[in-house]
Structure formats: C-alpha cells, structure tokens
Amino acid sequence: KIERQWSKWSQDIIPALLQPYMMLMEETQSLRNTSHLQNSQLCKGCKNGRLIYISCVFFNKIDKLAICTCSDPALQLMSRGLFPCAPSFPTLAVDLQMLDFVQELFVNAAPNLTAWCNTLEGF
Template identity: 40%
Template sequence: RKHAQAHRWSSTVLPSLMRPFMAFKRQGVRPTTSTSTGCSPCSCPYVRTLQVVCVFMDYLQDITLAVCQCRPAATQLIQHGVFPCAPVWPSLAVSLDMLEFVAELFVHVAPNERAWAATLEKYLNVRGYQFAAKDSLRRRFANALSHYQMLVRLVDIEISKIVD
C-alpha cells in the first residue's frame, strides 16, 4: 500500500499540483476562512463530499470539498493554502505556510518531525483543539511535509528549466 501511494504521489498528484502551487505562491494568496470550496458544478458523473481537517499554526479548521475527476481534493486543498496528507482522499491537510516554516527550520536544526508534531498538538490542545488518535498528527504531518518538499523541488526544477 505504501509503495502504491508513493507511486501515486510522484507520478500523478505532485505533477498535477505544480501549477496550482505556483499560482498560489505567485498570487501571495493566504489560506481561506471559507469552510467549503464553492466550486461551480461540473458534469462528472460521480461527485463525492470530503471532510478535511486543516491544520494551521494556531487553529484547526474543517472544510468540505466536492471532489470529482475534474476537481481532485489535492488541487482544491492547495487553492485553500493547505497541503494534503494523502494523495487522493486526505482526511487532514497542513498549512502551506507552516510547511514552509518547518522546512526552513529543519535546514537550521536537526529535523525532528516527532517533536514538532507533539509540540503543535499540545499547543492546539491547550486552545481546545483535539486530535482523535495518538500520533495521528505526527504520521500525517510527516507525510505532508515530505511530499510538500518534493513538490517544492519539482517546481524549482521546472523554473530552472524555464530560466535556462
């Protein structure tokens, strides 16, 4: 399962997120406070509603997505300023700003996703936000951070090709 998920990330999801991610960065858009996407209806035969918990530095926010073939969850989440923890049906997404901060932090100190996630979880718990399972945030945060960093590298490579 992990191998299939890693393949899906690298072959399908990350390449499809490059343009939305670059648009997000170019526009300087900050995460939305809307709890639904407000997308216009499409003609896809199967539309599924997906609830996603979005993790920001000082709060959690539930958003509802209408997911279909032409509007994948990952793309919609990037447009909301968050990065999915799973390639197709994510239950959690992490703020792009937070991921950028942590990636930069880990350049200057020894990477420790467990400590970061435990600190963030405690910080949010004090503010009244709870996670359902122990270590739930750590595993999903680590997954989001890893794939976010891959996306940033892909975008950097693409920009280098254009500039050169």
C-alpha cells in the same frame, strides 16, 4: 499498498500540483498575502461527487473543511494554500506557511532553543 501510494504521489499528484503551486506563489507574493485564500469558493456537494471532511492544520487553529470530490481534492486544497497528507481522499491537510516554517526550523535546528528563536525571527 505503499508502492501504489508512492506511485500516485510521484506520477499523478505532485506533477499536477506544480502549476497550481507556482500560480499560488505568484498570487500570494510567496505566501505573504494569503487572506483571500480562506474565502475562495469550493464545491460543497453536487451529484458528480461526494463530500469529504478534511482537518486543516494552521499555526493557530485546526479547522474542518468539507469539499466535494467532483474535482481533485489535492488541487482544491492547493488553491486554498493547503497541502494534502494523502494522495486520493485526504483527511488531513497542512497550511503551506506552516510547512515553510517547519522546513526553516529544521534548517536551523540546533541542540538548544537557538534554532527555535532564529526560525521565529527569520520567519
């Protein structure tokens, strides 16, 4: 199961997300202007797919999002600035700004609060 999941991520999902990710970075000025992303329309159910419910983690909240599987859930999530936590039918997605922040935090990691403060100031 783990090998199949790795294969799905590395051969299907990640390559498919590269172009939408680059377009998202351009449209949002590297995630600086993401206000319009939450208003984008997604299919909320049709005869070609089924609804899945995804918990979306943001800095200040966790939202529940319903999307249809008529098109790839990973691509639908990326179009809203979210990264899926599973390759096929994700139940959790994380905001790209949050992932960016956590990456910066680990770059500045130190054994005290200096890392947290430097990351927060730099972000």
